[in-house]
Amino acid sequence: MIWDRKNECMDREQMRNLQSERLVSVIQRVYDKVPFYRQLFQQEEIEPGDIKGVEDLSKLPFTTKDALRDNYPFGLFAEPMNKIVRVHASSGTTGKPIVVGYTKKDLDTWAELIARIVSQAGVTEDDVVQICFGYGLFTGGFGLHYGLEKLGTTIIPASVGNTRRQIMLMEDFGTTALVSTPSYALYMAEVVHELGIDLGKLKLRLGLFGAEPWSESMREQIQSKWGITATDNYGLSEIIGPGVSGECLEFKGLHISEDHFIPEIIDSETGEPLGFGETGELVFTTLTKEGFPVIRYRTKDISILWDDPCACGRTTARMKKVTGRTDDMLIIRGVNVFPSQIESVLMEIKGLAPIYQIIVDRKGHLDNMEVQVELEKDMFTGSFRDLEAMENKIRGKLNSVLSIDVRVKLVEPKSIERSEGKAKRVIDKRNL
Amino acid sequence: MGKVNQLSVFLENKSGRLARVTKVLGENDINIRALSIADTTDFGILRIIVNQPKEAYNILKSEGFVVTETDVIAVCIPDRPGGLGQVLAVLEQEQINIEYLYAFVGNTNTKNALVIFRVEDCDKAVDVLKTHGVQVVSGDKVYTM
Incomplete structure (x- = not known):
């Protein structure tokens, strides 16, 4: 079903005009209300009046995650706090998260966007949807929740963890659609199998997956193990959260709600805009957000944009499933992890050499992260307790910064391979 | 010593x-x-x-x-049932905590076992064991056994 035919099937020329009109207004708004953007534009000698439409977009400077970090926590909000009704946050590159704020209207917009993507994934008001995303600062749980409520589905806000209980709910409540990370869906399938539950008795028919990259082969596995139709959806909290784009049942890429966001693909080295069909870094400009508008935000996600018509009837541009990054960000069980966060934790602990390696693996269907760190020779006391205490200390600190469980392994000095150039800090053995 | x-x-x-x-x-x-x-x-x-x-x-x-x-300290213990127990009882009585210990049986003709103890306070442990008549073996002897 097409949730919002007017905006999702708009003539492309008309869409461009709508985008231009909204772009002009958002540029004026950030210039007036956010000191960071005013300074940025002034540095580049850009007046809001210079931006007359989408064709002028490339004149504008990019916004990076660093800018978001430097303005922690609320520095980039374009509305006073009494208009902000909710905040969410995601990992930053260091200890502090990136914080985003929503006005009431933003929350309405967000719910609309989710209603669109879940509708195009085949969900209807007759569905019973189990949301296995965390409800908290992470945008996944609340984001999907309100959009599905808007559509009128029955929601089971199961949140994360306790897989057996999740499966019990699925059996007893007759869940028809699952919202989770793709890796968790595979893990659940394994547990269902171990429990000896007859899949034929479950009513599950759809899976809506996001929050981490996944391959086509993983889709095939999920679809065949569960006997469901699995779609991908994409979003990032800096833009709005989930709902930026989602797949329709033609599986020809993820439709972007272009009436709210202008997508661009750029060459990540030069910053030059690339055309449709070319591979590069995804950049988004928000057109309607009040609380936290962003201008030409560099996502560091690698994708391709297409604007040819889709057989589903929607005319919005589509992006290719994201499979890579231009930086070293890792997504572990749906949580963004930067090696720099790990490094800053290790550097704070006495007795460790600044030599470490992060090994990511997928065991069964769950991501595992192991941090190997070299022991400083002089810190070895010969006591087992001291070594275990050290491991526990590192594990505890990493856990509090990353919010995920990490395996810590102390290794002998010089045992981590040295490289001549840039140190190879991350070994990702997952086949994504 | x-x-x-x-x-x-x-x-x-x-x-x-x-x-x-x-x-x-x-x-x-x-x-x-x-x-x-x-x-x-x-x-x-x-x-x-x-x-x-x-x-x-x-x-x-x-x-x-x-x-x-x-x-660490090395203690010579008669290689018979209850031998180790006597030594441990002394350490417990004197509230000396053992971090770890390991043992090896000496050559077959000595009839003694050598047990290595790692304790919090080595000097105190040596004194206590000696007072209770336990045979503590010096480093030099252990190295050349």
């Missing part, structure tokens, strides 16, 4: 590490008198008593091993 110099070597749990330690020692004519390994899934600590502790320490260090010297 009465303390024994033990070497503790940090070893990652990966194949060949223990063999490497013994090879280095062997090549340098160092004889291992006693050894014990404690391990988790990730790492182990090899504890050895050798005939020439200082030399062994320097050699292992120069070969890049993480090695440290630890004071």
Whole structure:
């Protein structure tokens, strides 16, 4: 079903005009209300009046995650706090998260966007949807929740963890659609199998997956193990959260709600805009957000944009499933992890050499992260307790910064391979 | 006196590490008198008593091993049922905590076993054991046994 035919099937020329009109207004708004953007534009000698439409977009400077970090926590909000009704946050590159704020209207917009993507994934008001995303600062749980409520589905806000209980709910409540990370869906399938539950008795028919990259082969596995139709959806909290784009049942890429966001693909080295069909870094400009508008935000996600018509009837541009990054960000069980966060934790602990390696693996269907760190020779006391205490200390600190469980392994000095150039800090053995 | 110099070597749990330690020692004519390994899934600590502790320490260090010297005590215990129990009872009574211990049975004609203790306070433990008539063996003797 097409949730919002007017905006999702708009003539492309008309869409461009709508985008231009909204772009002009958002540029004026950030210039007036956010000191960071005013300074940025002034540095580049850009007046809001210079931006007359989408064709002028490339004149504008990019916004990076660093800018978001430097303005922690609320520095980039374009509305006073009494208009902000909710905040969410995601990992930053260091200890502090990136914080985003929503006005009431933003929350309405967000719910609309989710209603669109879940509708195009085949969900209807007759569905019973189990949301296995965390409800908290992470945008996944609340984001999907309100959009599905808007559509009128029955929601089971199961949140994360306790897989057996999740499966019990699925059996007893007759869940028809699952919202989770793709890796968790595979893990659940394994547990269902171990429990000896007859899949034929479950009513599950759809899976809506996001929050981490996944391959086509993983889709095939999920679809065949569960006997469901699995779609991908994409979003990032800096833009709005989930709902930026989602797949329709033609599986020809993820439709972007272009009436709210202008997508661009750029060459990540030069910053030059690339055309449709070319591979590069995804950049988004928000057109309607009040609380936290962003201008030409560099996502560091690698994708391709297409604007040819889709057989589903929607005319919005589509992006290719994201499979890579231009930086070293890792997504572990749906949580963004930067090696720099790990490094800053290790550097704070006495007795460790600044030599470490992060090994990511997928065991069964769950991501595992192991941090190997070299022991400083002089810190070895010969006591087992001291070594275990050290491991526990590192594990505890990493856990509090990353919010995920990490395996810590102390290794002998010089045992981590040295490289001549840039140190190879991350070994990702997952086949994504 | 009465303390024994033990070497503790940090070893990652990966194949060949223990063999490497013994090879280095062997090549340098160092004889291992006693050894014990404690391990988790990730790492182990090899504890050895050798005939020439200082030399062994320097050699292992120069070969890049993480090695440290630890004071332990060696106790000679009659090799019969209840022998160890008597010694442990003394330590418990005097509230001396044992971090770890390991034992090896001496040559067949002595009828004695040698037990190595790592305790919080070595000097106190030696005094206490001696007072209770337990035979504490000095380092020099252990190295050359």
